[in-house]
Amino acid sequence: RILGELRLSKSDYDEILQICREVYIDDECPEDERESFISFAKIELDKFASKHTLDQTEWPTETDCERLDGVEARLRDQGILLWQVSPCCDTCTVSELPDRIDEIERRHPGFKNRVRGYAFFIDQNMPEMLADDTQISVYLAYGWFSADGSSVDPEAYKANALGIAREVCDCLREHGFEPNWDGSFSKKIGLSLNWQRRTSLN
Numbered sequence: 001r002i003l004g005e006l007r008l009s010k011s012d013y014d015e016i017l018q019i020c021r022e023v024y025i026d027d028e029c030p031e032d033e034r035e036s037f038i039s040f041a042k043i044e045l046d047k048f049a050s051k052h053t054l055d056q057t058e059w060p061t062e063t064d065c066e067r068l069d070g071v072e073a074r075l076r077d078q079g080i081l082l083w084q085v086s087p088c089c090d091t092c093t094v095s096e097l098p099d100r101i102d103e104i105e106r107r108h109p110g111f112k113n114r115v116r117g118y119a120f121f122i123d124q125n126m127p128e129m130l131a132d133d134t135q136i137s138v139y140l141a142y143g144w145f146s147a148d149g150s151s152v153d154p155e156a157y158k159a160n161a162l163g164i165a166r167e168v169c170d171c172l173r174e175h176g177f178e179p180n181w182d183g184s185f186s187k188k189i190g191l192s193l194n195w196q197r198r199t200s201l202n
Helices: 002-008 013-025 031-056 064-077 090-107 126-132 154-174
Strands: 080-086 117-122 135-144 189-194
Touching: 002 013, 002 031, 002 126, 013 031, 064 080, 064 154, 064 189, 080 090, 080 154, 090 117, 090 135, 117 154, 126 135, 135 154, 154 189
Parallel strands: 080 117
Antiparallel strands: 117 135, 135 189
């Protein structure tokens, strides 16, 4: 889990230790062994952090994650929010989209006025996947925002959401990716990539 969290690059040193405590130590570890296991987690984190830094020296000049950041920036200019490693599940992510848009607006003023759609892939199981291998597949959900925020006919929503999905796929291809999507509204956009992230997700 420590290696997976380091590779994911979403949590800092202290947050990774807190994850270890919450998931593996506080509820599972005998009281008299807790401090020993916390010390062990710190040692393992230091060890894997050194290994992770060493691994980066063999990465290509431009990684898939850096190209994906380029996709995020391009889509943002087009009024589409790409949320990498969004929280928990699809339902949680969709409920938090307004807060995420406000956060992006603070960094990139004007985005809130032009945002018209979104795509995201969730963080569920990503640390576990990355602990095994950096070659992973993610699946992007997508959707559309009506201009005035009002509800629309389901068929109209579907047509506009599919348009967002096509724009996302086009942008991915422009950045060298090969999205796997058959054009169906019922299907997410599959994306295979080598997760080598030098910068933290935010």
